[in-house]
Amino acid sequence: MRWETHLHTKEGSACASASAAEMAKTCKEAGYDGMFVTDHFYHGNTCVDRDLPWEEWARQFSLGYYHAKEIGDRIGLRVCFGWEYSWDGNDFLTYGLSPQWLAAHPETVRVTPYEYLKLIREAGGCIVHAHPFRQEWYVKMIKLLPDLVDAVEVYNGGNHEDVYNDRALWYAESFGMKQTSGSDTHWSGVFTGGILTDCEMNSTEDYGGIIRSGGITGLIRAGKDCPF
Ligand SMILES: [Zn+2]
Numbered sequence: 687m688r689w690e691t692h693l694h695t696k697e698g699s700a701c702a703s704a705s706a707a708e709m710a711k712t713c714k715e716a717g718y719d720g721m722f723v724t725d726h727f728y729h730g731n732t733c734v735d736r737d738l739p740w741e742e743w744a745r746q747f748s749l750g751y752y753h754a755k756e757i758g759d760r761i762g763l764r765v766c767f768g769w770e771y772s773w774d775g776n777d778f779l780t781y782g783l784s785p786q787w788l789a790a791h792p793e794t795v796r797v798t799p800y801e802y803l804k805l806i807r808e809a810g811g812c813i814v815h816a817h818p819f820r821q822e823w824y825v826k827m828i829k830l831l832p833d834l835v836d837a838v839e840v841y842n843g844g845n846h847e848d849v850y851n852d853r854a855l856w857y858a859e860s861f862g863m864k865q866t867s868g869s870d871t872h873w874s875g876v877f878t879g880g881i882l883t884d885c886e887m888n889s890t891e892d893y894g895g896i897i898r899s900g901g902i903t904g905l906i907r908a909g910k911d912c913p914f
C-alpha cells in the first residue's frame with residue numbers, strides 16, 4: 687500500500703490552501719491507498735482559535751480529518767488522524783491517538799516538549815521527527831532526540847534543499863532509526879512523498895506497530911516508489 691504520512695488542510699493549518707476534501711480527492715488520484723491528516727498543532731501554525739475551550743479547540747482541529755474521511759470513505763481512500771507538534775520550529779509528527787483521546791488530554795499543550803514526547807509514547811502513540819535538518823527562518827535550533835522518537839522523516843517534499851533530506855538519512859542511518867517519508871503538502875495535487883507497506887493499516891493506532899516491526903517496506907521520494 688502507498689500512504690501519505692504528512693499533509694495539511696485549510697481546516698486546521700493557517701498555511702494550507704486546500705480543503706481536506708480536495709486533499710482526499712487529489713491524494714486518491716495520485717495513486718495513494720491512504721493518507722494521514724497532520725495539521726499544525728496548538729503551538730504551531732494552526733488556524734484554530736487558541737482562546738477556545740480545549741474540547742472545542744480539539745473538535746475544530748480534528749475537522750480536517752473528519753472532512754477528508756467523509757470523502758475517503760466514498761472514493762476508497764483510507765484516512766487517518768495525526769498532527770504535527772511544533773517546538774520552536776522543530777516538528778514532531780504524532781500518530782496513533784484518536785481525536786477523542788486528544789479532546790480528553792488538554793495537558794498535551796501545557797507540558798514541556800520533552801514531557802510531551804514521553805507522554806505521547808506512554809499513551810500508545812508514536813512520534814516521527816519531521817524534516818529534522820530543515821533550515822528556515824523559523825527554525826531556531828536543530829534539535830535531535832533519538833531516544834524520544836520512533837522514526838525519522840528522511841524524505842520531506844517541503845524541504846527546499848536536497849541536503850536537508852540527505853542529512854536526515856545520515857541521522858537515521860547512524861543511529862539505526864526507522865525511516866519514513868512524507869509530502870508535507872499544503873496544496874492539493876502536489877504529492878511527492880509517502881511510505882510503502884506490505885501490511886494492512888486501517889487506523890492511526892496501527893501505525894506505531896507497523897513502524898516498530900519494520901512494516902514500512904520502502905519510501906516514496908520525489909514521486910517515485912523506492913523499495914528498501
Ligand atoms: Zn505549514
Ligand SMILES: [Zn+2]
Nearest residue numbers: 692694770870
Ligand atoms: Zn508539515
